[in-house]
Amino acid sequence: MVKGKIIDDKTDAPLAFVNILVNESKYGSSTDIDGKFRVFSHDPIRQLKISYVGYQDTTVKVNGQDSLLIKLKQIRYELPEVAVLPGKNPAHRIIRNVIENKDINDPEKLSSFSYTAYDKMYFTIDRDTLAKLDSLIPDTSMQRIRKFIDEKHFFMMETVTERKYMAPERNHEKVTASRISGFKDPIIVFMISQMQSTSFYDDIIEIMGENYINPISKGSLNKYFFLLRDTAYTAANDTVFIISYRPRKGTHFDGMKGFLSINSNGWAIQNVIARPAESGGMLEIKIQQMYRQVDGKHWFPVQLNTDLKMRFVQVSESDVNLNMIGVGKSYIKDIVLNPDLVAREFSNIEVEIEPDAYRRKEDYWGQYRADSLTAQEKRTYTFIDSIGEEYNFDEIAGTVDALMTGEIPWGHINLDMDKFIRYNDYEGFYLGLGAHTNDLFSRHLKVGGFWGYGFKDKTAKYGVNADLNLWRRHDLKIGFDYSWNATESGGVHFFDESDNLLRPENFRELLIKRMNMTENISGFLQFKALKYLTVNLSMARQYKEAFGDYQFIDLKDGQGFLRDNFVFTEAGISLRYAYKETFLQTARSKVSLGTDYPIIWLQYHKGLSEVFDGQFDYDRFDLKIEESFYSKYLGKTTLRLMAGYIDGDIPYCNLFNGNGSYRKFTLNAPFSFATMRMNEFLSNRYVAFYFYHDFDNLIFGGKRFKPELAIATNVAFGALNNPGDHLNVNFNTLEKGYYESGFLVNKLLDLKLYSLGLGAFYRYGPYSFDKAWDNVALRLSLKFPF
Numbered sequence: 001m002v003k004g005k006i007i008d009d010k011t012d013a014p015l016a017f018v019n020i021l022v023n024e025s026k027y028g029s030s031t032d033i034d035g036k037f038r039v040f041s042h043d044p045i046r047q048l049k050i051s052y053v054g055y056q057d058t059t060v061k062v063n064g065q066d067s068l069l070i071k072l073k074q075i076r077y078e079l080p081e082v083a084v085l086p087g088k089n090p091a092h093r094i095i096r097n098v099i100e101n102k103d104i105n106d107p108e109k110l111s112s113f114s115y116t117a118y119d120k121m122y123f124t125i126d127r128d129t130l131a132k133l134d135s136l137i138p139d140t141s142m143q144r145i146r147k148f149i150d151e152k153h154f155f156m157m158e159t160v161t162e163r164k165y166m167a168p169e170r171n172h173e174k175v176t177a178s179r180i181s182g183f184k185d186p187i188i189v190f191m192i193s194q195m196q197s198t199s200f201y202d203d204i205i206e207i208m209g210e211n212y213i214n215p216i217s218k219g220s221l222n223k224y225f226f227l228l229r230d231t232a233y234t235a236a237n238d239t240v241f242i243i244s245y246r247p248r249k250g251t252h253f254d255g256m257k258g259f260l261s262i263n264s265n266g267w268a269i270q271n272v273i274a275r276p277a278e279s280g281g282m283l284e285i286k287i288q289q290m291y292r293q294v295d296g297k298h299w300f301p302v303q304l305n306t307d308l309k310m311r312f313v314q315v316s317e318s319d320v321n322l323n324m325i326g327v328g329k330s331y332i333k334d335i336v337l338n339p340d341l342v343a344r345e346f347s348n349i350e351v352e353i354e355p356d357a358y359r360r361k362e363d364y365w366g367q368y369r370a371d372s373l374t375a376q377e378k379r380t381y382t383f384i385d386s387i388g389e390e391y392n393f394d395e396i397a398g399t400v401d402a403l404m405t406g407e408i409p410w411g412h413i414n415l416d417m418d419k420f421i422r423y424n425d426y427e428g429f430y431l432g433l434g435a436h437t438n439d440l441f442s443r444h445l446k447v448g449g450f451w452g453y454g455f456k457d458k459t460a461k462y463g464v465n466a467d468l469n470l471w472r473r474h475d476l477k478i479g480f481d482y483s484w485n486a487t488e489s490g491g492v493h494f495f496d497e498s499d500n501l502l503r504p505e506n507f508r509e510l511l512i513k514r515m516n517m518t519e520n521i522s523g524f525l526q527f528k529a530l531k532y533l534t535v536n537l538s539m540a541r542q543y544k545e546a547f548g549d550y551q552f553i554d555l556k557d558g559q560g561f562l563r564d565n566f567v568f569t570e571a572g573i574s575l576r577y578a579y580k581e582t583f584l585q586t587a588r589s590k591v592s593l594g595t596d597y598p599i600i601w602l603q604y605h606k607g608l609s610e611v612f613d614g615q616f617d618y619d620r621f622d623l624k625i626e627e628s629f630y631s632k633y634l635g636k637t638t639l640r641l642m643a644g645y646i647d648g649d650i651p652y653c654n655l656f657n658g659n660g661s662y663r664k665f666t667l668n669a670p671f672s673f674a675t676m677r678m679n680e681f682l683s684n685r686y687v688a689f690y691f692y693h694d695f696d697n698l699i700f701g702g703k704r705f706k707p708e709l710a711i712a713t714n715v716a717f718g719a720l721n722n723p724g725d726h727l728n729v730n731f732n733t734l735e736k737g738y739y740e741s742g743f744l745v746n747k748l749l750d751l752k753l754y755s756l757g758l759g760a761f762y763r764y765g766p767y768s769f770d771k772a773w774d775n776v777a778l779r780l781s782l783k784f785p786f
Contacts, residue, residue: 002045003038004068006031006052015072016288016305017261017271019232019242021049026233030240030261030271033288033305033329040235053229053244053259091226091243097267098216098260105268106201107300112166115335118368119161121328122153122380126309145322152379154324156181160360160368164339169580170346175353177360177368181381182388184358198301200272200289204630205256207285208308211630212254212276215245216269223251223633229259239264247277252698253633258286268299278697278706284309294335304330331370348531350582350593406500412441418499419450425513425678427486428456436465444469454486459517461485475534475590476527486515489547490657490682492644494601494624495524495536495574502784508661508669514679516653519543532581536574541612543567544653551727552651554615562727566651569614572605598627607648618648635695640671643687652726656683658716658734668744668759668779673714675740675763675777682731683718690714694746707748707757713741736766744781757781 006018014035021028022041028048031037039045048060048068055072062068103109125145160177197205203217215224230242241264246257254276261271268291275286288305308326366372373381388394395409407414419434432452437445449464463483470476491512500506522540529535546552546564554561581595600623607618623643630636644656660676661669668674671690694710718734742761749756763775 001038001040002048002062002066002068003036004070005035006037006050006070006072007035009071009073015052015055016273016290017242017259018050018052018055018072019230021051021232023047027235028232030232033290033303051230053242089226089228091228091241092221094228094241094243094262094267095216095221095226098262098269099218099220101267102201102216105266105299106199107298108165108167108199108201110165110167110298111338112164112341113300113335113337114162114164114339114341115332116368117161117163118331118333118370119159119328120157120369121306121326122156122377123324123326124153125149126323126325150376152376152383154380155384156377156380158365158369159357160365164341164345166341166343166346170341170343171350171582172346173351175351175357177364178353178357179360179365179381181384182393184388184394198304200269200274200301203632205274207274207276207287208283210254210276211636212256212274213632215256215260217632219632223248223253224255225249234263236265240270252700254696254698263299265293266299270299294337298337300332300335300337302332302335304332329370333368348580348582349585349590351584353584353586409438410435412437414438416448416450419452423510424515425511426457426515427454427459430454430461432461450483457486459486463520471527472590473585474528478523478525480523481520483518483520485518485520487518487520487544487653488512488657489514489516489653490655490679492622492642492656492659494576494603494622495526495538496534496576496601504668504782504784505670505672507667507782508659508672511661511663511666511669511678514547514657516544516547518545532577532579534576534578536572536576538572538574539570540572541567541569541614544651546651547653549728550652553725553727555649555725563615563651566653567613567615568650568654569608569611570605570620571608572603574601574603576601596629598625600625607650616648616650618646618650620647620654621645633698635693635698638690638692638694640690641687642690644683644685646684649722649725650684652682652729655720656686656718657681658683658686658718658738659688662777664776665778666780668781670712673716673738673740674742674761674779675775676738680732681716681718681734681738682723682726683720683734686716686718686734688714688716706750708746710744710746710759711742712744712761713739715739732767738767739763739765742777742779744779746781746783753784755781755783757783 006015007013008015014031016031016033016035018031018035018037019028020030020037020039022039023043023046029037029039039048045062047062049057050060050070050072051057052072055074058070058072060068060070107113157180158178159175161173161175163171163173165171197207200214201216203214205212205214213223214220215226224245225248227244228241229244232240232242234240241262243260243262244258245260247253247255256274257277258273258275259271260269262268263270270291272289273286275284286307289301290303291299292302294300306328308328310324310326406417408417413435416434416436419432422430430452432450434448434450436448446467446469448466449462451460451462453460461484463481463485465479465481467477467479470478498506520540520542522538524536524538526534526536544566546566551562551564552566554563577600578595579597581599582593584591584593603622605620607616607620608614609617621644623641625641626639628636628638646655657679658676658681659672660678660680661672662675662677670692691713692710693712694708696708697706699709700707716734716738720733723733740761740763742759744757744759746757747755748758757780759779759781761777761779763769768775
């Protein structure tokens with residue numbers, strides 16, 4: 001037996017899946033993801049023949065050694081695509097066999113499985129830029145950086161996770177241990193295993209939230225160029241084919257490039273190296289996966305690696321920029337295929353963190369670590385933990401967590417950023433202050449308030465609120481709210497919508513010019529019913545002042561009353577159903593991980609006259625259905641259907657205003673009508689459909705300049721009973737149907753923290769204008785990566 005490690009001769013990076021042949025035979029082994037190997041032979045091992053795509057072949061004399069460190073020299077060579085004639089590519093036969101056997105070999109096609117994963121990630125200097133550092137004439141500062149890097153990493157984290165899976169889509173991951181350098185009680189567990197798909201058999205491979213077309217998906221032979229690079233043999237007489245892949249020249253899609261090791265035993269994936277085909281951006285990603293047969297039957301992943309090269313995080317010294325890299329490793333053990341699991345073992349909590357996960361002792365970690373911590377890793381914990389204690393990293397993490405939700409922690413309260421400043425055409429610039437208590441005050445009771453002033457309407461706004469969380473796991477809470485504030489006339493609002501202005505959909509709020517000053521007194525009870533249903537029960541009394549000189553003719557008992565202020569008393573029930581939605585549950589909060597199915601919102605409010613001085617009897621229904629999906633070679637489609645119905649005669653302020661967002665040139669606000677003037681239409685019943693398709697970079701596939709084309713079409717129908725009841729206001733109705741279509745070229749300017757693009761929409765159909773230019777709306781798209 002001979003063991004050892006194979007690395008790059010310049011960067012010392014471990015080389016995964018290197019072919020190793022023993023003596024003169026055709027049999028041998030290969031390195032694992034960490035570059036380590038162990039070969040056995042009945043005969044004395046005299047030499048090892050090493051071959052690896054992109055590196056010089058070499059033969060290493062063993063000379064009686066049982067542990068070797070082998071360095072390979074990289075070479076630059078790529079076979080041109082025309083070297084393999086169409087129809088005669090031997091790699092195609094192998095890839096076809098892999099595709100035909102996908103369902104047999106895909107671990108997630110098993111009825112069930114379970115395993116334990118140990119994840120480790122650290123951040124250090126990229127080895128490529130480190131090699132440049134070593135080539136420079138050393139000075140004191142460079143020596144200091146090199147000494148730091150040799151002794152410790154910048155940051156390090158570990159987790160132990162127990163996973164259970166039951167077909168087709170039940171999944172539960174329990175984090176039993178977690179450690180992050182510098183933090184005693186980290187708010188967010190960073191799970192390395194979540195950065196890439198565990199199985200490489202899905203048609204769409206997700207890496208860091210981005211979707212890529214799998215080279216072994218149906219139709220891939222027409223999109224990818226495959227090349228058989230090498231052949232190896234196992235001790236069981238199976239053949240391992242090493243095949244490189246990349247998108248064919250002239251194609252534009254979200255593809256990958258890398259290598260596949262295919263084992264003829266079942267035509268299964270044995271090893272994978274993959275990275276996005278288009279690189280050179282601020283973040284480069286490479287994944288590696290290693291599969292082994294479990295119980296001699298099914299191939300299963302046993303190790304996952306993720307390398308993140310971050311050009312936007314650099315260490316600069318003496319005019320040299322050193323790129324940061326994150327190295328993530330996942331080791332999977334205790335694999336059980338087809339265990340007896342039952343559905344009641346699973347819930348919508350997909351990722352759960354044990355309360356004691358942050359307090360595990362070394363003897364617990366020792367059971368799961370693939371290797372003991374190195375001296376460098378131990379020094380990382382010691383050094384970064386001491387800095388974390390001195391500078392209170394836990395408090396900083398809490399601040400970052402709050403900022404991501406639009407809050408600034410300050411002792412026992414959080415300041416609400418959305419209450420600081422805003423702008424719309426009614427209030428003009430609004431300045432104010434809002435705050436509420438946080439977990440330091442109470443984990444169950446939250447009390448808050450706000451005060452602000454609009455400089456255009458010259459009116460102060462204020463309010464107080466309180467929420468009491470009765471049962472966190474089932475989101476059971478009650479709340480109360482009192483406010484004097486401006487609310488949009490004819491707007492539609494669902495109970496769980498976010499007011500975050502960084503949400504592009506909310507850019508429309510900048511354009512609102514018709515609002516009503518509203519005194520609101522309301523209470524609610526909210527809880528989870530069934531598995532995927534959220535229920536909100538509410539009771540509210542609202543006093544609203546008319547906008548401008550608007551008046552409403554209120555007919556009661558054959559008599560008409562002119563009203564310019566209104567009282568609404570409503571009892572309501574609001575439902576949100578998200579089938580298969582999953583969550584990450586920590587000790588502090590629950591975070592949605594989304595769903596692949598449509599999300600449905602349904603609200604019903606009953607107007608009650610003569611209850612708390614209510615003036616109107618009516619029934620109001622609001623519906624919203626939203627679905628997003630990714631199509632191979634086409635991109636991402638988002639659909640939204642909205643509808644509303646009111647069966648009574650009520651004032652303008654509580655009807656439906658059409659959801660226009662027109663300015664000749666302004667920020668794009670998705671899910672609104674770009675060419676519809678503000679308050680141009682009024683309805684007591686309507687239906688609207690929004691279609692948006694993002695081609696990503698499938699149309700424009702440049703190396704560095706990669707704008708993304710998107711198209712959109714919006715349609716609406718509506719009607720209004722008794723339009724003559726509304727005085728001193730101009731509006732149209734939507735019986736004939738409203739139509740607009742447009743396009744956006746996103747990411748014309750990609751600044752990483754945000755990107756800018758341009759687009760245009762055109763209005764056509766029965767409500768189009770005679771002058772073509774009046775039907776046009778120009779848009780500036782502003783998109784954030786988070």
